[in-house]
Amino acid sequence: MSTDPIDKLLDAAESGNRLIKNRDILHFTYIPEIIQHRNEELEQVTHSLLPILRQSRPSNLLVYGKPGTGKTLVVKKVILKIQDRVQNSDFPIKLIYTNSKEETTLYGLLVSFGRQLGLDEKDLPSTGLAISEVFKRLLNNIGQTKANVIFIIDEIDYLAQLVSKTGKDILYQLTRANERLDSGSLTIVGISNDLTFKERLDPRVISSLGEEEIVFPNYSMEQLKKILEERIKIAFMPKTVEDPALNLCAAMAGREHGDARRAIDLIRVAGEIAERKQADKVTETHVREASQKIEENKETTALQSYPLHEKLVILAVMKASGSSTGEIYSAYKELCKSIRQKELTQRRITQMLSEIELSGIITGRLVHQGIHGRTKKYKLTISPDMVKETFKNDLTLEDIV
Protein backbone atom coordinates (compact mmCIF):
# COMPACT_ATOMS: atom_id res chain seq x y z
CA MET A 1 0.00 0.00 0.00
CA SER A 2 1.30 3.39 -0.93
CA THR A 3 1.03 6.47 1.30
CA ASP A 4 0.29 8.78 -1.57
CA PRO A 5 -3.22 10.14 -1.07
CA ILE A 6 -4.22 9.64 -4.68
CA ASP A 7 -3.00 6.07 -4.61
CA LYS A 8 -4.94 5.56 -1.44
CA LEU A 9 -8.10 6.75 -3.07
CA LEU A 10 -7.54 4.58 -6.09
CA ASP A 11 -6.80 1.60 -3.87
CA ALA A 12 -9.99 2.19 -1.99
CA ALA A 13 -11.99 2.42 -5.16
CA GLU A 14 -10.47 -0.79 -6.41
CA SER A 15 -10.95 -2.77 -3.26
CA GLY A 16 -14.59 -1.75 -3.38
CA ASN A 17 -14.68 -0.15 0.01
CA ARG A 18 -18.02 1.43 -0.48
CA LEU A 19 -20.79 2.21 1.90
CA ILE A 20 -23.40 3.47 -0.50
CA LYS A 21 -24.58 0.95 -3.02
CA ASN A 22 -27.28 2.99 -4.68
CA ARG A 23 -26.88 6.72 -4.73
CA ASP A 24 -30.03 7.48 -6.70
CA ILE A 25 -32.20 6.42 -3.82
CA LEU A 26 -30.77 9.25 -1.76
CA HIS A 27 -31.77 11.79 -4.36
CA PHE A 28 -34.92 13.81 -3.91
CA THR A 29 -36.40 12.83 -7.27
CA TYR A 30 -36.51 9.17 -6.33
CA ILE A 31 -40.03 7.94 -5.73
CA PRO A 32 -40.09 5.06 -3.27
CA GLU A 33 -42.44 2.09 -3.44
CA ILE A 34 -44.12 3.04 -0.23
CA ILE A 35 -44.24 6.60 0.93
CA GLN A 36 -44.04 6.38 4.68
CA HIS A 37 -46.73 8.09 6.76
CA ARG A 38 -48.50 9.47 3.76
CA ASN A 39 -51.23 6.95 3.12
CA GLU A 40 -54.01 9.29 4.02
CA GLU A 41 -52.70 12.02 1.75
CA LEU A 42 -52.21 9.56 -1.10
CA GLU A 43 -55.80 8.58 -0.76
CA GLN A 44 -57.01 12.15 -0.69
CA VAL A 45 -55.08 13.13 -3.79
CA THR A 46 -56.24 10.06 -5.65
CA HIS A 47 -59.79 10.68 -4.60
CA SER A 48 -59.92 14.21 -5.91
CA LEU A 49 -58.36 13.25 -9.24
CA LEU A 50 -60.54 10.19 -9.63
CA PRO A 51 -63.37 11.81 -11.59
CA ILE A 52 -61.09 12.15 -14.59
CA LEU A 53 -61.12 8.39 -15.02
CA ARG A 54 -64.88 8.57 -15.21
CA GLN A 55 -64.49 11.20 -17.89
CA SER A 56 -65.88 13.99 -15.80
CA ARG A 57 -63.86 16.93 -14.74
CA PRO A 58 -62.17 16.56 -11.35
CA SER A 59 -62.09 19.52 -9.04
CA ASN A 60 -59.06 21.73 -8.87
CA LEU A 61 -56.80 20.84 -6.03
CA LEU A 62 -54.50 22.74 -3.74
CA VAL A 63 -51.79 20.95 -1.82
CA TYR A 64 -50.00 22.58 1.09
CA GLY A 65 -47.01 21.60 3.13
CA LYS A 66 -43.59 22.74 4.20
CA PRO A 67 -40.60 21.72 2.07
CA GLY A 68 -39.64 18.09 2.44
CA THR A 69 -43.03 16.87 3.54
CA GLY A 70 -43.47 14.70 0.50
CA LYS A 71 -46.09 16.76 -1.34
CA THR A 72 -44.55 16.51 -4.77
CA LEU A 73 -43.69 12.89 -4.22
CA VAL A 74 -47.27 11.97 -3.40
CA VAL A 75 -48.75 13.91 -6.30
CA LYS A 76 -46.25 12.43 -8.75
CA LYS A 77 -46.90 8.97 -7.46
CA VAL A 78 -50.64 9.24 -7.93
CA ILE A 79 -50.15 10.62 -11.37
CA LEU A 80 -47.84 7.83 -12.41
CA LYS A 81 -50.49 5.37 -11.32
CA ILE A 82 -53.21 7.13 -13.25
CA GLN A 83 -51.00 7.28 -16.29
CA ASP A 84 -50.42 3.56 -15.96
CA ARG A 85 -54.11 2.88 -15.89
CA VAL A 86 -54.91 5.00 -18.86
CA GLN A 87 -52.02 3.93 -21.02
CA ASN A 88 -53.83 1.10 -22.73
CA SER A 89 -57.17 2.79 -23.21
CA ASP A 90 -57.69 5.43 -25.86
CA PHE A 91 -59.00 7.87 -23.34
CA PRO A 92 -56.79 10.90 -23.65
CA ILE A 93 -55.41 12.12 -20.38
CA LYS A 94 -52.40 14.36 -20.34
CA LEU A 95 -50.42 15.04 -17.23
CA ILE A 96 -48.28 18.05 -17.16
CA TYR A 97 -45.85 19.02 -14.46
CA THR A 98 -44.16 22.36 -14.10
CA ASN A 99 -42.23 23.95 -11.31
CA SER A 100 -42.75 27.67 -11.01
CA LYS A 101 -39.36 28.09 -9.45
CA GLU A 102 -37.61 26.60 -12.44
CA GLU A 103 -39.45 28.77 -14.88
CA THR A 104 -38.43 32.29 -14.11
CA THR A 105 -41.25 33.95 -15.93
CA LEU A 106 -44.93 33.53 -16.45
CA TYR A 107 -44.29 33.20 -20.14
CA GLY A 108 -41.75 30.45 -19.54
CA LEU A 109 -44.21 28.53 -17.45
CA LEU A 110 -46.88 28.65 -20.10
CA VAL A 111 -44.40 27.64 -22.79
CA SER A 112 -43.26 24.70 -20.70
CA PHE A 113 -46.92 23.76 -20.41
CA GLY A 114 -47.28 23.99 -24.16
CA ARG A 115 -44.16 21.93 -24.88
CA GLN A 116 -45.50 19.11 -22.77
CA LEU A 117 -48.78 19.35 -24.62
CA GLY A 118 -46.79 18.70 -27.76
CA LEU A 119 -46.56 22.17 -29.22
CA ASP A 120 -43.18 22.82 -30.77
CA GLU A 121 -41.21 25.99 -31.42
CA LYS A 122 -43.23 26.67 -34.54
CA ASP A 123 -46.63 26.38 -32.91
CA LEU A 124 -45.53 28.22 -29.83
CA PRO A 125 -42.36 30.31 -30.01
CA SER A 126 -40.61 30.76 -26.72
CA THR A 127 -40.57 34.56 -26.97
CA GLY A 128 -42.23 37.38 -28.80
CA LEU A 129 -45.87 36.56 -28.36
CA ALA A 130 -48.43 38.24 -26.18
CA ILE A 131 -49.38 36.17 -23.17
CA SER A 132 -53.03 36.16 -24.13
CA GLU A 133 -51.99 34.75 -27.51
CA VAL A 134 -50.03 31.93 -25.86
CA PHE A 135 -53.01 31.17 -23.74
CA LYS A 136 -55.30 31.04 -26.71
CA ARG A 137 -53.03 28.60 -28.50
CA LEU A 138 -52.86 26.34 -25.48
CA LEU A 139 -56.61 26.20 -25.17
CA ASN A 140 -56.96 25.63 -28.88
CA ASN A 141 -54.67 22.66 -28.67
CA ILE A 142 -56.59 21.16 -25.76
CA GLY A 143 -59.83 21.68 -27.60
CA GLN A 144 -58.57 20.11 -30.80
CA THR A 145 -57.07 17.04 -29.19
CA LYS A 146 -60.03 16.74 -26.84
CA ALA A 147 -57.52 15.96 -24.13
CA ASN A 148 -58.20 15.94 -20.44
CA VAL A 149 -55.28 17.79 -19.02
CA ILE A 150 -54.10 17.79 -15.45
CA PHE A 151 -51.76 20.66 -14.95
CA ILE A 152 -49.59 20.42 -11.88
CA ILE A 153 -48.00 23.63 -10.76
CA ASP A 154 -45.35 23.07 -8.15
CA GLU A 155 -44.48 25.99 -5.89
CA ILE A 156 -47.52 27.83 -7.08
CA ASP A 157 -46.84 30.62 -4.60
CA TYR A 158 -44.01 31.69 -6.87
CA LEU A 159 -46.33 31.88 -9.80
CA ALA A 160 -48.77 33.92 -7.77
CA GLN A 161 -45.94 36.35 -7.11
CA LEU A 162 -45.01 36.62 -10.76
CA VAL A 163 -48.60 37.18 -11.63
CA SER A 164 -49.09 39.93 -9.11
CA LYS A 165 -46.01 41.69 -10.46
CA THR A 166 -47.20 41.77 -14.05
CA GLY A 167 -50.82 42.34 -13.17
CA LYS A 168 -52.03 39.59 -15.49
CA ASP A 169 -54.66 37.35 -13.97
CA ILE A 170 -53.35 34.16 -15.49
CA LEU A 171 -54.25 32.06 -12.49
CA TYR A 172 -57.81 33.19 -12.79
CA GLN A 173 -57.89 32.43 -16.48
CA LEU A 174 -56.36 29.02 -15.89
CA THR A 175 -58.87 28.04 -13.28
CA ARG A 176 -61.71 29.19 -15.48
CA ALA A 177 -60.31 27.78 -18.68
CA ASN A 178 -62.98 25.09 -18.79
CA GLU A 179 -65.61 27.67 -19.50
CA ARG A 180 -63.80 28.49 -22.70
CA LEU A 181 -63.31 24.90 -23.75
CA ASP A 182 -65.90 23.09 -25.87
CA SER A 183 -64.18 19.74 -25.57
CA GLY A 184 -61.45 18.48 -23.36
CA SER A 185 -60.81 19.76 -19.86
CA LEU A 186 -58.20 21.39 -17.73
CA THR A 187 -57.64 20.60 -14.10
CA ILE A 188 -55.21 22.48 -11.95
CA VAL A 189 -53.24 20.93 -9.12
CA GLY A 190 -51.35 23.57 -7.19
CA ILE A 191 -48.58 22.72 -4.77
CA SER A 192 -47.46 25.32 -2.31
CA ASN A 193 -44.92 25.56 0.48
CA ASP A 194 -46.54 28.56 1.95
CA LEU A 195 -49.69 28.06 3.94
CA THR A 196 -50.51 31.72 3.94
CA PHE A 197 -50.16 32.20 0.22
CA LYS A 198 -53.86 31.85 -0.37
CA GLU A 199 -54.56 35.04 1.47
CA ARG A 200 -52.69 36.97 -1.17
CA LEU A 201 -54.75 35.58 -4.02
CA ASP A 202 -57.64 37.07 -5.83
CA PRO A 203 -60.79 35.76 -4.12
CA ARG A 204 -62.16 34.63 -7.48
CA VAL A 205 -59.13 32.40 -7.91
CA ILE A 206 -59.43 30.95 -4.44
CA SER A 207 -63.00 29.91 -4.98
CA SER A 208 -62.17 27.81 -8.01
CA LEU A 209 -58.63 26.72 -7.20
CA GLY A 210 -59.30 25.80 -3.62
CA GLU A 211 -62.21 23.51 -4.35
CA GLU A 212 -60.28 20.86 -2.52
CA GLU A 213 -57.40 21.33 -0.18
CA ILE A 214 -54.97 18.92 1.33
CA VAL A 215 -52.52 19.90 4.00
CA PHE A 216 -49.42 17.83 4.56
CA PRO A 217 -48.42 17.90 8.22
CA ASN A 218 -44.76 18.08 9.16
CA TYR A 219 -42.99 14.84 9.91
CA SER A 220 -42.22 14.09 13.51
CA MET A 221 -38.77 12.98 14.55
CA GLU A 222 -39.95 9.39 14.83
CA GLN A 223 -41.39 9.48 11.33
CA LEU A 224 -38.23 10.94 9.92
CA LYS A 225 -36.31 8.14 11.51
CA LYS A 226 -38.57 5.60 9.89
CA ILE A 227 -38.17 7.24 6.50
CA LEU A 228 -34.41 7.27 6.84
CA GLU A 229 -34.31 3.65 7.93
CA GLU A 230 -36.34 2.68 4.92
CA ARG A 231 -34.06 4.46 2.49
CA ILE A 232 -30.85 3.40 4.19
CA LYS A 233 -31.95 -0.18 3.93
CA ILE A 234 -31.89 -0.02 0.15
CA ALA A 235 -29.27 2.63 -0.43
CA PHE A 236 -26.48 1.60 1.90
CA MET A 237 -24.63 -1.64 2.37
CA PRO A 238 -26.06 -3.60 5.30
CA LYS A 239 -25.13 -2.40 8.77
CA THR A 240 -22.98 0.48 7.66
CA VAL A 241 -24.93 3.28 9.33
CA GLU A 242 -24.67 3.50 13.10
CA ASP A 243 -27.85 4.14 15.06
CA PRO A 244 -26.61 7.33 16.70
CA ALA A 245 -25.80 8.72 13.26
CA LEU A 246 -29.31 7.94 12.09
CA ASN A 247 -30.83 9.52 15.18
CA LEU A 248 -28.76 12.63 14.75
CA CYS A 249 -29.88 13.01 11.14
CA ALA A 250 -33.49 12.74 12.14
CA ALA A 251 -32.98 15.16 15.00
CA MET A 252 -31.21 17.75 12.90
CA ALA A 253 -33.81 17.67 10.17
CA GLY A 254 -36.61 17.49 12.69
CA ARG A 255 -35.42 20.66 14.34
CA GLU A 256 -36.11 22.58 11.13
CA HIS A 257 -39.70 21.52 10.55
CA GLY A 258 -39.60 17.85 9.76
CA ASP A 259 -37.85 18.24 6.45
CA ALA A 260 -37.31 14.75 5.06
CA ARG A 261 -35.39 16.02 2.08
CA ARG A 262 -32.83 17.57 4.37
CA ALA A 263 -32.58 14.41 6.45
CA ILE A 264 -31.87 12.38 3.34
CA ASP A 265 -29.37 14.93 2.10
CA LEU A 266 -27.58 14.74 5.40
CA ILE A 267 -27.24 11.00 5.38
CA ARG A 268 -26.08 11.01 1.78
CA VAL A 269 -23.36 13.56 2.36
CA ALA A 270 -22.38 11.84 5.61
CA GLY A 271 -22.07 8.60 3.67
CA GLU A 272 -19.91 10.25 1.05
CA ILE A 273 -17.65 11.73 3.69
CA ALA A 274 -17.32 8.38 5.43
CA GLU A 275 -16.45 6.75 2.12
CA ARG A 276 -13.81 9.29 1.39
CA LYS A 277 -12.27 8.74 4.79
CA GLN A 278 -12.42 5.04 4.16
CA ALA A 279 -14.38 4.46 7.31
CA ASP A 280 -16.35 1.25 7.40
CA LYS A 281 -19.34 2.85 9.10
CA VAL A 282 -21.16 6.14 9.04
CA THR A 283 -20.93 7.73 12.48
CA GLU A 284 -22.31 10.76 14.28
CA THR A 285 -19.14 12.69 13.52
CA HIS A 286 -19.68 12.19 9.81
CA VAL A 287 -23.20 13.54 10.12
CA ARG A 288 -22.00 16.64 11.90
CA GLU A 289 -19.36 17.19 9.26
CA ALA A 290 -21.97 16.69 6.59
CA SER A 291 -24.22 19.30 8.13
CA GLN A 292 -21.37 21.77 8.23
CA LYS A 293 -20.35 21.02 4.69
CA ILE A 294 -23.86 21.50 3.37
CA GLU A 295 -24.05 24.87 5.08
CA GLU A 296 -20.72 26.00 3.70
CA ASN A 297 -21.55 24.81 0.24
CA LYS A 298 -24.76 26.74 0.30
CA GLU A 299 -22.89 29.87 1.24
CA THR A 300 -20.09 29.62 -1.29
CA THR A 301 -22.38 28.83 -4.17
CA ALA A 302 -24.63 31.69 -3.17
CA LEU A 303 -21.64 34.02 -3.07
CA GLN A 304 -20.33 32.86 -6.40
CA SER A 305 -23.61 33.18 -8.18
CA TYR A 306 -24.12 36.84 -7.34
CA PRO A 307 -23.62 39.35 -10.18
CA LEU A 308 -20.77 41.83 -9.97
CA HIS A 309 -22.52 44.68 -8.21
CA GLU A 310 -24.04 42.43 -5.58
CA LYS A 311 -20.56 41.11 -4.89
CA LEU A 312 -19.30 44.65 -4.54
CA VAL A 313 -22.08 45.39 -2.09
CA ILE A 314 -21.16 42.33 -0.03
CA LEU A 315 -17.55 43.48 -0.01
CA ALA A 316 -18.67 46.94 1.05
CA VAL A 317 -20.65 45.46 3.91
CA MET A 318 -17.58 43.49 4.89
CA LYS A 319 -15.33 46.52 4.80
CA ALA A 320 -17.73 48.70 6.73
CA SER A 321 -19.14 46.03 8.99
CA GLY A 322 -21.99 47.02 11.26
CA SER A 323 -22.54 50.34 9.60
CA SER A 324 -25.46 52.17 8.07
CA THR A 325 -26.66 52.12 4.51
CA GLY A 326 -25.09 55.50 3.83
CA GLU A 327 -21.65 54.33 4.91
CA ILE A 328 -21.99 51.11 3.01
CA TYR A 329 -22.96 53.07 -0.05
CA SER A 330 -19.84 55.22 0.12
CA ALA A 331 -17.70 52.14 0.63
CA TYR A 332 -19.37 50.65 -2.40
CA LYS A 333 -18.69 53.78 -4.46
CA GLU A 334 -15.02 53.58 -3.49
CA LEU A 335 -14.89 50.00 -4.68
CA CYS A 336 -16.53 50.93 -7.95
CA LYS A 337 -14.00 53.65 -8.52
CA SER A 338 -11.07 51.34 -7.91
CA ILE A 339 -12.21 48.83 -10.48
CA ARG A 340 -13.56 51.48 -12.82
CA GLN A 341 -17.16 50.41 -12.77
CA LYS A 342 -20.08 52.74 -13.13
CA GLU A 343 -21.79 53.01 -9.77
CA LEU A 344 -25.48 52.41 -9.30
CA THR A 345 -27.88 54.62 -7.38
CA GLN A 346 -28.39 54.39 -3.66
CA ARG A 347 -31.96 53.28 -4.15
CA ARG A 348 -30.75 50.30 -6.10
CA ILE A 349 -28.18 49.49 -3.44
CA THR A 350 -30.75 49.50 -0.65
CA GLN A 351 -32.78 47.14 -2.76
CA MET A 352 -29.78 44.88 -3.27
CA LEU A 353 -29.03 44.94 0.43
CA SER A 354 -32.47 43.68 1.30
CA GLU A 355 -32.24 41.04 -1.43
CA ILE A 356 -28.95 39.81 -0.06
CA GLU A 357 -30.36 39.92 3.44
CA LEU A 358 -33.08 37.56 2.31
CA SER A 359 -30.48 34.94 1.45
CA GLY A 360 -29.06 35.13 4.94
CA ILE A 361 -25.54 36.20 4.05
CA ILE A 362 -25.99 39.51 5.79
CA THR A 363 -28.41 40.67 8.47
CA GLY A 364 -29.90 44.10 8.87
CA ARG A 365 -31.27 45.88 11.90
CA LEU A 366 -33.44 48.95 11.63
CA VAL A 367 -32.24 51.68 13.99
CA HIS A 368 -33.77 55.02 14.77
CA GLN A 369 -31.28 57.60 15.79
CA GLY A 370 -33.58 60.48 16.53
CA ILE A 371 -32.42 63.54 14.74
CA HIS A 372 -29.83 61.45 12.97
CA GLY A 373 -32.63 59.81 11.08
CA ARG A 374 -33.38 56.17 10.62
CA THR A 375 -31.17 53.70 8.86
CA LYS A 376 -30.55 50.02 8.60
CA LYS A 377 -27.30 48.61 9.91
CA TYR A 378 -25.96 45.58 8.15
CA LYS A 379 -23.55 42.89 9.30
CA LEU A 380 -22.00 39.92 7.59
CA THR A 381 -23.24 36.63 9.04
CA ILE A 382 -20.52 34.53 7.52
CA SER A 383 -16.81 34.83 8.12
CA PRO A 384 -15.00 37.51 6.09
CA ASP A 385 -12.34 34.96 5.24
CA MET A 386 -14.88 32.90 3.43
CA VAL A 387 -15.95 35.89 1.37
CA LYS A 388 -12.34 36.69 0.54
CA GLU A 389 -11.63 33.09 -0.32
CA THR A 390 -14.60 32.88 -2.63
CA PHE A 391 -14.05 36.18 -4.38
CA LYS A 392 -10.33 35.75 -4.79
CA ASN A 393 -10.62 33.82 -8.00
CA ASP A 394 -12.95 36.38 -9.51
CA LEU A 395 -10.79 38.25 -12.00
CA THR A 396 -12.38 41.66 -11.58
CA LEU A 397 -12.33 41.43 -7.83
CA GLU A 398 -8.99 39.89 -7.05
CA ASP A 399 -7.26 43.25 -6.56
CA ILE A 400 -9.64 44.61 -3.99
CA VAL A 401 -10.23 41.70 -1.66
Next chain:
DNA sequence: ATTCCACAGGAAACAGTGGTCC
Protein backbone atom coordinates in the same frame (compact mmCIF):
# COMPACT_ATOMS: atom_id res chain seq x y z
C1' DA B 1 -44.83 70.22 21.20
C1' DT B 2 -42.30 70.68 17.08
C1' DT B 3 -38.83 70.01 14.07
C1' DC B 4 -36.06 67.52 11.24
C1' DC B 5 -32.64 63.89 10.12
C1' DA B 6 -31.28 59.90 6.97
C1' DC B 7 -32.70 56.98 5.24
C1' DA B 8 -36.66 52.78 4.06
C1' DG B 9 -39.20 51.19 0.72
C1' DG B 10 -43.41 51.68 -2.74
C1' DA B 11 -44.73 53.04 -7.51
C1' DA B 12 -43.93 54.04 -11.92
C1' DA B 13 -41.36 54.90 -15.75
C1' DC B 14 -37.56 53.84 -18.81
C1' DA B 15 -33.85 51.61 -21.61
C1' DG B 16 -32.30 47.71 -23.77
C1' DT B 17 -32.65 42.99 -25.50
C1' DG B 18 -34.55 39.53 -28.17
C1' DG B 19 -38.25 37.95 -30.13
C1' DT B 20 -43.15 37.55 -33.33
C1' DC B 21 -46.33 39.00 -36.78
C1' DC B 22 -48.13 40.99 -40.90
Next chain:
DNA sequence: GGACCACTGTTTCCTGTGGAAT
Protein backbone atom coordinates in the same frame (compact mmCIF):
# COMPACT_ATOMS: atom_id res chain seq x y z
C1' DG C 1 -39.48 47.26 -41.71
C1' DG C 2 -42.44 48.90 -38.30
C1' DA C 3 -45.74 47.82 -34.59
C1' DC C 4 -45.95 45.16 -30.80
C1' DC C 5 -44.71 41.98 -26.86
C1' DA C 6 -42.35 40.13 -22.37
C1' DC C 7 -38.90 40.74 -19.32
C1' DT C 8 -34.87 42.45 -16.62
C1' DG C 9 -32.34 45.77 -14.30
C1' DT C 10 -32.33 50.11 -13.37
C1' DT C 11 -33.54 55.24 -12.34
C1' DT C 12 -36.65 58.82 -10.77
C1' DC C 13 -39.81 60.41 -7.74
C1' DC C 14 -42.04 59.93 -3.85
C1' DT C 15 -44.19 59.38 0.94
C1' DG C 16 -43.35 57.78 5.55
C1' DT C 17 -41.15 57.50 10.12
C1' DG C 18 -39.16 57.13 15.57
C1' DG C 19 -37.14 59.73 18.50
C1' DA C 20 -33.07 63.16 19.86
C1' DA C 21 -32.67 67.88 19.75
C1' DT C 22 -34.62 72.21 20.19
